Amino acid sequence: MEGRIGSPVEIVGYLAADDERDAFVLTFRMFLQNNEPFSIHNINQLYQNLPALAPLAPRIRHIRDVVNRYLDAPSTIIWQKEQLTRRRILGVFLYGGLAHTHAEKTVEYDRWMSHEYMAIPLQTEFYDILVEVTTGILAIRT
DSSP: OBOOTTSOOBOOOOOOOHHHHHHHHHHHGGGTOTTSTTSHHHHHHHHHHOTTTGGGHHHHHHHHHHHHHHHHSEEEEEETTEEEEHHHHHHIIIIIIISOOOHHHHHHHHHHHHOTTTHHHHHHHHHHHHHHHHHHHHHHHO
């Protein structure tokens, strides 16, 4: 929030450029979509099903569980008296705002982004979610 005495308060955000965000999200979402061979779900299945990888399966399952608990937990955002989960915010941004593959989520995204006081906090929460899930993906890589 920025403001000066005698002027209205403005909500501003210093976020990634649209092209930067879109390029990152195109790859990022493949880790979430179970129809992709390297989704977190499918990596977990692979480790459980291949004997050579089985010793690491509990660690991969733990990381996946941590990511899922994080996504299912409430965010800091309350929209129309409802505390939004991180998974909902992620889904609305990915499939409503960026990929436009889900009509209801597109309507919700447009509603969120048209709100002058909520657009920036929602975008900031989305970026925080990207960081945390990416941390989980990097933990799997390690």
